[in-house]
Amino acid sequence: MTDESRVPVSLSLDAWLDRLSQRGGEPGGGAASGVMMAIGAALLHMVAAYTPDDEPAQQSGQRSIELRVQALQAAEDDGVRSAALGAALAAESSPERDERIVATGTAGAESSATLVGIGTALAADLRVLADRGNPHLIADVAVAAEAIGAGLGGALTNLRACLTLAGRHLPDGETELPVDFGDAIEAGTAARADVARLARSVEQE
DSSP: OOGGGOOOTTSOHHHHHHHHTSTTOSSOHHHHHHHHHHHHHHHHHHHHHTOTTOHHHHHHHHHHHHHHHHHHHHHHHHHHHHHHHHHHHHSOSSHHHHHHHHHHHHHHHHHHHHHHHHHHHHHHHHHHHHHHSOGGGHHHHHHHHHHHHHHHHHHHHHHHHHHHHHHHTSOTTOOSOSSOOHHHHHHHHHHHHHHHHHHHHHHTO
């Protein structure tokens, strides 16, 4: 797709949300998942900033900056992949259309897997800051957990949806896509469950 399908996350929040609400898929749910992860990452860095004397907390805070940047870039990239898949789905029925759907669906799954990896990394730093962060900011840790968990859930949903869609359009006789996403799904599902447990434990304190 051309740069016309790339919606920069550097837009104002209001402008980005307006684009999200429109038809087209650029941005779409995958990009929204990335933005939610980035919000969670920003909150983790804030908690680390209030925990200046703890080295592991500082290291997690530094990683959260890098992961926030990665999440926003992945969100922007996902919008492009989403637009490409939408264009393939809109084409007239033909063998070429099926090939495009398999290719763009697989690319969409790869984009979602990237987001799942980012969310999994954030979940690890979330645990560090929940254990070691300034206790006065535990509510912010909980909000970060909810944002990261929502982002992970969205990315996993999109990953599975892309795989299902692409699989339905494989040529006769083929049953498997060229890329295996089993490890990403397994790791992301485990991370999402850990984030949910952490959020519940904070609420019960």
